[in-house]
Amino acid sequence: MNFTLRISIWVLVISLLCAVSAWRFSEDVSLQADILSVIPNTAYPQKVTQLLDQKNNSLQRNIALLVGASSEQESTVIGNVLKKKLTPFIKFDSKPLNTNETLLMFFSSGHFLAPEQHEQLLAEQNTAFISDTYGVLTMPGNHLVEQAITTDPLFIGLNYMRYMSQTMGLNLSSTQNIKTNGLIYQSLSGTLKAGDTVDQITQINTFINKVTKQYKHQNADIIRSGFAFHSTAAEQQAKYEVSSYGLAALIGIILMVMVVFRSPLPLFLSVLGVSSSILTGLAAIACLFEEIHILTFVFAVSLVGISIDYTFHFFAHRSGPKENSSLFHKALSASLITSVLGYSLLAMAPLPLLKQVAVFMIFGLLSAYLFTRYVINAHPWRQERMSDVASWLITIYHLPFRFLIITKTRLLFLSLVLLTLSLLVLTLQSENLFKDDIRLLITPSEALFEEEKNFRQITQSQWESGFLLVTAPNEQQLLKKTHFLDQQLKAAIQNQQINAYLALTSWLPDTHQQHENQKLIHKLLASGVAQEYLSLLDYKPEATRFLYSGKQTVSLADITQQLPVSGAQQLLLNGSDNIAAIYLLQKVSDWSSVKKLTTQQPYPLLIDKPNDISSVLGEIRSSVLLLLSGILILALCYLSWMFNFKDALYAIALVALAIAVSLFSSFLWMGYLNIFNLFAALLIIALGLDYIIFYLSPLSGDRVRLAILLSSISTLLAFGLLSFSATPAVASFGSGVMSGIVALILFTPTIRFLWRSQ
């Protein structure tokens, strides 16, 4: 089969794979941009995980805006303009969070009594009860009285709010506009309508900028809050980095190939080879995974670095006098096998992101190998003289090793390698080197984080990321269970272990208690003192009785219907066969006391996704460390079988040395290490073994050096750029690989020119 036919078949196969990917991405596969979703909720029981996923899904579409201006009127005008423009994208809550009104409507129904009022009525202290009520009525300036008196002349609702406010440590009157820094802010909240989040958020951002500019004379200040803003920024950043860094790396590689090989055909075949690898990798993950994380693509850029090596080795092999082709193919196969073995181990890691990267790399490399071996090789190539630029590059690269050979520093070099390795083993034992906090890896969109901080400060909604979760088979059992937790949390507030807490279930007595409360109120209304009080208001006793005889009982569903969809409503999770209440905590000063609560009735779960994920990440990091050791041992066995044990041991020592340099320089650069530095180490192993296999093969030294130098430069171009990423995870990976590759360029030739030469 000639070259033209082979390349036609190849292009056809790749086009098919491309079509498969496009179909999968349009039908079943979704892109995930939330960095917290990199790790699954393995820390929680399955039923809780399902409930939490439900919460996350709704949280991800929540939007909250603070609209500020110099005066209340202006802030209302701007708010209305913004609301009108954003209505195609956001389903706004019917009104901003208005806890006072909601509570007033509900807790005047005669089913709710604050504990001291309940106690008063139980002890038949009707006079005291009415006396307190009269005090509230006559208190000068108590503007809530006017609102409440028609529906709740006994002010039971107001009193219940006071009780809630004091025991839960909350300021419930969050209804008013907020004045701060000379501006009046009003809040708008809602949920994104169905559609593509990124598109919606992009348009929302555009409108917000326009409105801010339009009303700049009124000092318009619009503050955004919501997960969707952050995930969109992260996704756009990742897309920008993949496209811009990818393009820059591609241009650099094209220029290099043109200068070194002086022909467009090697360039065309290199680009086709790399593109085929990427498309094959993409098709593989699209067929094997339902949900692909955006970070997979960022890390998968590393495929460019490895797959182009194969074509470089091929074209370097064709420069100068003819060599035995089987030797070249043997080295190429060995290089593929070590990489595939390494990535197969990676695929076993308990992390979807790593599995996706591994699958992408394995299929991509396989494609690059097949293309080099069976397509490029089919071309009737002529052996050509090495270009001047290539010869010049090799001469410069060879200089330091000439010096090493002359000074016979083999022993010294070996001692250095061993010393560094010992240090590496010792330092990796230290847990303090690593920071596993997932929040450190999130895209630092500083403007958005600043807005989020301002939002929390202005609205005083400083809830902890950790919350308590109580589950039960049904509502009544949930209310009984949470009753115990309420008592414990109220005690914690009094002991100043927490500042406040918020839970829907705390607002609701169980059915039995509600009936009892209503009976007590009706008994009070029949008393002389209550009738005397009501006569002052010109209220007839029967009519008042009617006010407190509404619905038989109030359920959690009744309460949630009254609350904003994007707000407190999400504190209740309804599963298929269970129900859960979320307890938000504010300013916890003593987490040990909160953890202690989880060991007592009703055994709530303490859920802190960022922290829990960080500890899972720590465990995964330890397993990746073991995995790396496993890959090095496997590589040692394979290289010993291919060459000999001594050479294999030295080779592995060199790769480990490059890893040590990579980790050390990353530590100096960032001040800590993270799991992504270990992913970088994995790539260093793959590339290092690739270089060493070619150095140990009986191929021409100059050609091997040329190929390795070119592939190192191409990898440096790809990963050096990644170290400028705004995403700390990607930057850690990029800087780690960059320093590791530099170390490989410097150390790996010693295996041929220092180790073997003696």
Next chain:
Amino acid sequence: MMTNIQKWLVSLTLLTSFNITQAAEPVIWQSVMQSLSESDIAQGHFKQSKHLKILKKPIISSGDFALLRDHGLIWNTLKPLDSSIVIIDNRIYQVRENKKYLLVEEKRQGIASTLLSILSGNLAALKQSFEIESSITNGEWSLQLNPKDEALSRIFKLLVLKGEKQLTSARLFETQGTQTYIEFSQISNKPFNVQQKMLLSEPALPSKQLGP
């Protein structure tokens, strides 16, 4: 010798002229502060008429009050029903069996601190939150307090204080239509009894922690 309460009332009267005699304001202000610092206690009777928009007839109540200047106020309603509230700083308490329970804690300037400032004649505090206009007609002075503070303007439209030799009345116009008219009488600086001292000094009891 002038009693403390007389000094306080004189100083309150002097306040009224501060808008008319702008140039002399610092001198008046100094004398007001001086006389206020000499007197800590005031007691008297009140008659309150509260007109709620929703009710046909006003709610009329009467009782006595006791003021510890710039600190606290006991507002003791005796007729038609017994009821007692205590205001200390920015907190309003309900009194039951001589013990006080927290009813409202104001985070911003509100009714508690305003009422205390009015009865204490604390011009500095009032000037921060209100535009003050004064006038004198037939020997009776009148102070009109227009809230300039955002939080207060949600509660009050206007406050009008009137008096001659002493403060005689306060009229509170609330934003939601409620009007409260309070007449003061028999103001003296009689010392507090044990119960009053206790209510204005002892810490409040927390709300009882029983489940609803």
